[in-house]
Amino acid sequence: MSAEASSRYTSVAIALHWAMAALLVFMIWLGWNMDENEVRYQLHKSIGITLMFLAFARLAWRFANPPPPLPEGMPAYEKTASHLVHIAFYVLMIGIPLGGWFMVSVSPFQVSTVLFGQVSWPHLPFTEGLIGETLYEFVANVHGKGAWVIIGLLALHVAGAVKHEFGAEDGVLKRMLPGLFGKPNPPALPARGALFAFGGSLLLFAAIAAVPLLASGSPKPVSSLSGPAALSGNWDVDYSQSEISFSGQHEGKPFTGVFGNWTADILFDPDALGEARVRAVVDTRSAKTGTKLYDDSLKGKEWFNVSQFPEASVDLSDFKAVGSGYEATATLTLKDVAVSVPLTFTLEISGDTASLDATAAFSRKALNLGQSSDPGASWVADAVTVHVTGKAQRQP
Incomplete structure (x- = not known):
């Protein structure tokens, strides 16, 4: 047996192989056990995007570090089958996550994607006009069938590796083991091209992840909010000691949030309630709940739609003592x-x-909030409570 034929895969290739295999198996299980569970749904999307970029890196690594040749004793048709299975794996490891990304982008629910609860991930560009239930269901069906193809390929891959390990020709399994089994192991191939493989994938990932940051822009300072014409008020709000918060329930659990940027003009005299007026303008982009998925969802079109309506206004009138x-x-x-x-x-x-x-208590249904993904309030309760606390100084 030649030295070249006995060479193992590089350590990086071995690590990628087993990490991606574990993630694939977990993804299949997760896909079957994530219904009615938002946390698992987000994790499924997170791992899918991760697998796609790992596949990019592994392809680039394979280009820079060609794998060792198959055993000389392997029949030609088995070598061809092995190559075809590997090609199919790469196509599916990139194609299925891309399909899932497209499915989320055209979904009528338009649920935000936050990778591992930390990184906002955009929808695919140019899909806004394709949003609809028919296309979504078709893509979802194809996406689900792809999982079964992956299962079939995994079975073929494992069966082939086991067959050749115990067959007459040189085994192939020991060349992909991480060095803990199958002693004595043949030497590993020298590695090269790490910057090309991983740097390129990370750069592409960072470029896509930057899109939501660039699109959101910077919240306006309080003084630059527009809204209704200012009142000739008689109180100055102390914004450092004032807060507008909101609260509700999601999946039966309470959530709270605050608006970081807002301004208010107040005309109020307890002895002249008929003349009292308050006008406030709130920067909807400044809503923060402490949970990134909620924050990203609130910015979406079916909620605050901050790209088109970055501000909300509140007018208080008809004051009376109670x-x-x-x-x-x-x-x-x-x-x-x-x-x-x-x-x-x-x-x-x-x-x-x-x-x-x-x-004050508002109905999100009346405000046309979340009426695409949850019109029946199955996930997010209809009632939203707004709470305002603060201090103000009387103008001279």
Whole structure:
């Protein structure tokens, strides 16, 4: 047996082979066990994108580090079959994740993708006009069938490796083992091209991951928000001690968030409630919940649609005293939809300083929020509570 024929794969090729094999098997299990589970669904997408870029890196590595030849005693038709199985694996390891990416992009649900809960991943470009249930179901069907093809190829691959390991010709399995089994092992091939293989894949990944960052832009400072014409107010808000928050439920669990950028003009006198007015403008891009998937979803078209409607406005009117506090009508205008609800609040005025605590409840259905992916409120509860706390100083 020649030295070339006895050479093993490079250590990098061996590591990629077994890591990708483990991820493939886990992905197949995950695909069958992720229904009604958003966490597993996001993990499935995360691993799929990871596998695609690992496949790119492995192809580049294979180009720079050709694999050792198959055993000389292997029949020609088996060598051809082995090459075809490998080609099919590469096509599917890239094609299936691409298909899944396309499926998510054209889905009528338009669920955001956040890789491993950290990296925002965009939809494929030029798919906005293709969004629809028919195409989505077709692609989903093809995507699911691809998993069965992968299973078949895995079975062929394992059967072939075992057959040749125990057959008359030189075995091939020991050349792909990580050095822990099959002693004595033949020497590994020298490695080269790491920058080409992994640097190129990482650069492509970074370029795609940068798209959401570039698209979102920087939130406007409070002073530059537009919205309705400013009131000639008599109070100055202390934004460092004021907050607009929101809360609701997702999958039966509570979530909360805050708007980082907003501005308000206040005209209020307890002795002249008929003249009281408040106008506020909120930068919807500044919504933060502490969960990146929620933050990305809120920016999407079926929620705040920040690319087209970066601001929401709130007008308070019809003030009246109620018990030890006050009530007003809050009219929220979001995505050109205006909804009015009662807002109750307490106000403590000490000298020239006022402290506010206000609450209002909105229906996201009335505001046309999340009506594509969850119109029946099966996942996200319809009721959303807005809570405002803050301090203001009376103008001279």
